[in-house]
Amino acid sequence: xxxxxxxxxxxxxxxxxxxxxxxxxxxxxxxxxxxxxxxxxxxxxxxxxxxxxxxxxxxxxxxxxxxxxxxxxxxxxxxxxxxxxxxxxxxxxxxxxxxxxxxxxxxxxxxxxxxxxx
Amino acid sequence: xxxxxxxxxxxxxxxxxxxxxxxxxxxxxxxxxxxxxxxxxxxxxxxxxxxxxxxxxxxxxxxxxxxxxxxxxxxxxxxxxxxxxxxxxxxxxxxxxxxxxxxxxxxxxxxx
Numbered sequence: 001x002x003x004x005x006x007x008x009x010x011x012x013x014x015x016x017x018x019x020x021x022x023x024x025x026x027x028x029x030x031x032x033x034x035x036x037x038x039x040x041x042x043x044x045x046x047x048x049x050x051x052x053x054x055x056x057x058x059x060x061x062x063x064x065x066x067x068x069x070x071x072x073x074x075x076x077x078x079x080x081x082x083x084x085x086x087x088x089x090x091x092x093x094x095x096x097x098x099x100x101x102x103x104x105x106x107x108x109x110x111x112x113x114x115x116x117x118x
Numbered sequence: 119x120x121x122x123x124x125x126x127x128x129x130x131x132x133x134x135x136x137x138x139x140x141x142x143x144x145x146x147x148x149x150x151x152x153x154x155x156x157x158x159x160x161x162x163x164x165x166x167x168x169x170x171x172x173x174x175x176x177x178x179x180x181x182x183x184x185x186x187x188x189x190x191x192x193x194x195x196x197x198x199x200x201x202x203x204x205x206x207x208x209x210x211x212x213x214x215x216x217x218x219x220x221x222x223x224x225x226x227x228x229x230x
Contacts, residue, residue, distance in 0.1 A: 042122065
């Protein structure tokens with residue numbers, strides 16, 4: 001595997017279910033991100049991890065719970081979601097969170113998980 | 119409050135012609151700008167970037183122009199090819215910040 005992978009690619013869940021999204025990066029990066037993309041809207045940053053520590057929680061409801069057990073893996077645990085949480089969830093990684101000065105620290109994205117909450 | 123806006127949700131262009139995608143931003147602290155390209159069922163991929171010390175950056179068929187006074191940037195694709203059909207996202211940040219603010223995207227369709 002290369003780049004950033006995400007599983008599952010599609011997920012349908014009821015409002016009372018608990019599920020998890022998984023992201024893995026094979027780039028040796030130290031920073032990982034969760035984004036949400038709703039239809040026709042910009043990508044919204046949800047969480048940022050740097051060296052396995054959470055450095056950003058962008059006012060995300062507690063029904064979304066991230067976990068970063070090591071610098072290569074990132075999870076998003078979901079429970080009691082609402083239909084409006086249906087969206088494309090994208091994972092990304094970058095070398096560091098130390099700014100975008102110069103080339104080499106751009107964010108690389110996975111293919112996303114298309115989540116539908118019934 | 120959306121700080122990066124792509125006001126054209128879609129663009130259709132004939133193969134071989136120029137595609138021009140526009141992006142406006144409101145935050146004067148932004149000094150680094152990127153374009154990402156996204157195919158269906160794939161994540162966005164980095165295409166080209168520009169810092170505020172430049173007003174133009176070129177990479178092959180892709181050129182990004184920055185007008186700081188107007189807080190406007192554009193992406194030119196010349197010549198457009200069928201493989202360029204995708205969604206293009208404009209993003210902005212400051213050089214001291216990893217956080218990106220994205221536009222809503224422009225869907226480009228290149229007609230044969």
